[in-house]
Amino acid sequence: MSGKEFTVTGAYAYDHRSPARWVWSHVMRYPWLPVAFVVTVIGMATLQSWSAVLVGNAFDAVVGGITPEQLTRLALIILGVRVAFGVIDLANSFVVQLLAQLTERNTREELYVSLLGKSLTFHNRQRTGDIMARATNDVQQINSMINPGISLILESLVSLTVPLIAITTIHPHLLFMPVLFLVSFAWALRRYNNQLKPVAGALRQQFGVLNAGLAETVSGIEVVKGYAQEPAEERKFSANARRYRDLFVREGGVQARYLPLLLYGVMLGLAFGHALLLWRAGEISVGQIIGYMGLLEVLRFPTFISLFTFSLVQLGIAGAERMLSTITAKTELDENIGGHSAPIRGEIRFEHVSFGYESAPAYRISGNAQRLPPVLRNITFTAHPGETIAIVGQTGAGKTTLTRLVNRIYDTTEGRVLIDGVDVREWNLDALRSQISTIEQDIFLFSRTIAENIAFGAAGNATREEIEWAARQAQAHDFILSFPDGYDTIIGERGMTLSGGQRQRIAIARAFLTNPRILILDDSTSAIDSATEDQIQRAMRRILTGRTTLLITHRISQIRWADRILVLKNGELVAQGTHDELLETSEAYRRIFLRYDASHTVPVAVRGRRQEGV
Numbered sequence: 188m189s190g191k192e193f194t195v196t197g198a199y200a201y202d203h204r205s206p207a208r209w210v211w212s213h214v215m216r217y218p219w220l221p222v223a224f225v226v227t228v229i230g231m232a233t234l235q236s237w238s239a240v241l242v243g244n245a246f247d248a249v250v251g252g253i254t255p256e257q258l259t260r261l262a263l264i265i266l267g268v269r270v271a272f273g274v275i276d277l278a279n280s281f282v283v284q285l286l287a288q289l290t291e292r293n294t295r296e297e298l299y300v301s302l303l304g305k306s307l308t309f310h311n312r313q314r315t316g317d318i319m320a321r322a323t324n325d326v327q328q329i330n331s332m333i334n335p336g337i338s339l340i341l342e343s344l345v346s347l348t349v350p351l352i353a354i355t356t357i358h359p360h361l362l363f364m365p366v367l368f369l370v371s372f373a374w375a376l377r378r379y380n381n382q383l384k385p386v387a388g389a390l391r392q393q394f395g396v397l398n399a400g401l402a403e404t405v406s407g408i409e410v411v412k413g414y415a416q417e418p419a420e421e422r423k424f425s426a427n428a429r430r431y432r433d434l435f436v437r438e439g440g441v442q443a444r445y446l447p448l449l450l451y452g453v454m455l456g457l458a459f460g461h462a463l464l465l466w467r468a469g470e471i472s473v474g475q476i477i478g479y480m481g482l483l484e485v486l487r488f489p490t491f492i493s494l495f496t497f498s499l500v501q502l503g504i505a506g507a508e509r510m511l512s513t514i515t516a517k518t519e520l521d522e523n524i525g526g527h528s529a530p531i532r533g534e535i536r537f538e539h540v541s542f543g544y545e546s547a548p549a550y551r552i553s554g555n556a557q558r559l560p561p562v563l564r565n566i567t568f569t570a571h572p573g574e575t576i577a578i579v580g581q582t583g584a585g586k587t588t589l590t591r592l593v594n595r596i597y598d599t600t601e602g603r604v605l606i607d608g609v610d611v612r613e614w615n616l617d618a619l620r621s622q623i624s625t626i627e628q629d630i631f632l633f634s635r636t637i638a639e640n641i642a643f644g645a646a647g648n649a650t651r652e653e654i655e656w657a658a659r660q661a662q663a664h665d666f667i668l669s670f671p672d673g674y675d676t677i678i679g680e681r682g683m684t685l686s687g688g689q690r691q692r693i694a695i696a697r698a699f700l701t702n703p704r705i706l707i708l709d710d711s712t713s714a715i716d717s718a719t720e721d722q723i724q725r726a727m728r729r730i731l732t733g734r735t736t737l738l739i740t741h742r743i744s745q746i747r748w749a750d751r752i753l754v755l756k757n758g759e760l761v762a763q764g765t766h767d768e769l770l771e772t773s774e775a776y777r778r779i780f781l782r783y784d785a786s787h788t789v790p791v792a793v794r795g796r797r798q799e800g801v
């Protein structure tokens with residue numbers, strides 16, 4: 188079991204054992220790039236030292252007397268070395284940029300694919316803004332960690348070794364102080380990293396919280412404005428922004444206490460004293476003391492720059508940790524690649540089905556979720572191929588939940604759901620879901636053209652004629668053509684520019700195009716204007732003929748289409764039968780109609796009560 192609902196065939200396998208190993212496996216996906224990087228860094232350091240030596244030789248030659256031809260030749264050699272250095276430097280920048288960008292692209296893609304493969308239970312637990320922060324900002328941190336972070340660290344390492352070798356040639360004893368310094372430098376760096384790690388983690392975490400709050404306010408802006416809650420939202424945002432700023436200040440505090448620069452200063456003083464002692468002992472010359480101090484000066488840059496580079500690495504690792512925890516979070520469902528795959532005839536059977544949701548704690552990716560009390564209890568019924576089964580019940584009775592068990596958005600807690608006699612858990616998930624369409628209560632349209640929205644389920648294989656055919660079937664063609672751009676009209680993220688009824692017909696057209704064997708139609712919304720109601724009713728009637736349909740509705744007109752009606756009450760199936768039978772036998776059924784669809788149902792309900800003799 189892969190614990191994923193979606194995978195890309197032939198996807199590259201990365202190492203998920205730890206954030207560092209994960210980043211490493213991304214870097215090593217193109218082994219020639221890190222190799223080229225190391226080779227160019229060594230080449231640059233060598234050429235740089237060589238050019239310094241050549242300049243020294245030229246100086247000696249000039250002092251010692253030299254012909255103009257010899258001088259020209261020497262100058263040309265130095266020029267050649269400098270040009271070669273420039274070319275290698277360019278290659279080095281290209282290689283490290285490429286490596287950082289490729290890693291950013293691949294980590295982001297891996298995260299995206301993993302998100303597509305997560306179950307709805309997983310997504311219910313997440314805050315969109317936090318996921319967005321992981322997919323944008325955290326990925327960016329990984330890029331910065333490689334370039335300039337790790338690239339500068341490697342360059343520093345190489346540029347540390349060159350002066351050390353040069354010092355050995357002056358006098359081996361002079362190595363004592365710089366080596367002592369390097370040991371204490373390593374210790375101080377370790378301490379610095381340990382202090383930085385929790386701050387870097389908290390920084391990334393707080394950025395996620397900040398972003399999630401922002402995303403929620405923007406997507407719920409209607410509610411915020413409707414309740415005049417702008418000041419409260421502003422206060423919440425400021426508090427989050429302040430916490431984010433405070434963490435930066437804490438990071439600054441850790442950086443301010445950075446010891447290596449202090450150690451470097453101490454080392455310079457001690458090294459000078461040591462060199463003087465050697466001079467007094469007649470071991471080295473004054474010129475060599477100057478050379479020695481000059482070489483120690485080269486160590487200043489790597490010492491200074493490590494303050495930033497290691498901070499970048501810590502932030503990168505913290506970002507990688509957050510991304511990896513999302514990627515590796517196991518979800519409950521599995522795509523079941525080898526599972527049952529066949530054309531669906533359309534029989535749905537629930538056998539003693541119970542179901543409870545899992546708790547959804549904030550900001551948690553993994554960990555043990557807890558089952559909430561059951562929302563559905565011991566449900567048993569059968570829908571035969573082609574039947575329309577209406578599901579009615581008071582709000583929160585579990586109607587939507589019941590339909591979500593059919594296409595395995597959730598798995599049952601107890602009991603089985605069978606399609607054509609096969610447990611849904613045994614079906615290949617793609618085969619199952621591609622033959623079941625759902626028209627949700629809250630219809631989501633993408634900010635793409637109307638044509639693309641209709642063609643969504645057909646994965647881009649539908650022709651314009653087919654799209655128009657589906658729109659005609661769904662009674663949507665005329666209103667689509669009334670827009671200036673017709674089928675090419677781009678709609679807002681939540682279908683802002685379309686009315687509830689128009690959105691519903693786009694969703695019906697979408698379902699026509701996928702031609703499912705099983706249809707789930709959640710029409711419990713009453714947000715439809717009466718002018719278009721007739722058209723919608725016609726479209727719905729047409730879409731459900733010939734398919735097994737689970738229809739959630741409160742409308743008496745739709746209930747009359749049903750072959751059978753299930754009455755849910757507090758998660759239990761309290762009655763089933765035809766409309767007339769239920770009016771006779773079920774008190775719960777009569778109550779629902781009294782309450783929900785007064786204009787259509789009062790006479791019926793009254794008639795029901797009369798029949799009961801109330």
Ligand SMILES: Nc1ncnc2c1ncn2[C@@H]1O[C@H](COP(=O)(O)OP(=O)(O)OP(=O)(O)O)[C@@H](O)[C@H]1O
Pocket residue numbers: 311544545547559562580581582583584585586587588589711
């Ligand atoms: N993702 C979820 N996590 C936890 N609880 C949930 C979730 N979705 C729904 N519930 C709970 O499950 C119960 C049944 O919800 P469901 O949406 O199935 O009811 P419904 O009958 O379709 O209601 P309505 O007619 O209002 O749409 C409710 O108490 C609801 O609070």
